[in-house]
Amino acid sequence: MHVENYFDNWKREFDAAGYTSDVARSEFDEWVAGLDGELNNDYTQNPLSVSAAAENAIWLLQQDEWAQISYADENCPKCGRQRLEKCANGKHWCEKCNWVVEDGKFFRPGWRN
Ligand SMILES: [Zn+2]
Numbered sequence: 651m652h653v654e655n656y657f658d659n660w661k662r663e664f665d666a667a668g669y670t671s672d673v674a675r676s677e678f679d680e681w682v683a684g685l686d687g688e689l690n691n692d693y694t695q696n697p698l699s700v701s702a703a704a705e706n707a708i709w710l711l712q713q714d715e716w717a718q719i720s721y722a723d724e725n726c727p728k729c730g731r732q733r734l735e736k737c738a739n740g741k742h743w744c745e746k747c748n749w750v751v752e753d754g755k756f757f758r759p760g761w762r763n
Contacts, residue, residue, distance in 0.1 A: 653692060717737060
């Protein structure tokens with residue numbers, strides 16, 4: 651059977667990371683297209699391997715989205731330090747306390763750890 655059977659496992663990771671199902675679907679299709687035909691079945695894939703592949707895809711997405719473009723001039727509204735980074739996704743992220751100004755919540759991209 652086709653690896654498609656594990657799409658729910660894939661989507662669960664993307665849901666948890668706050669991505670829409672459209673993003674999950676296009677990233678999944680891209681991943682499947684890159685698999686060798688023999689890896690494209692559920693004898694070589696399992697829920698864990700698909701979840702791990704999804705985590706890796708998310709890590710790469712976040713690396714693009716949260717790349718630092720520059721430092722912002724203003725101070726972090728949460729911790730007061732002047733360490734706000736302007737990121738590729740247009741958001742301001744504090745590298746000290748992980749506050750995301752536009753989202754109003756703490757977040758740390760996986761690749762920053
Ligand atoms: Zn801060």
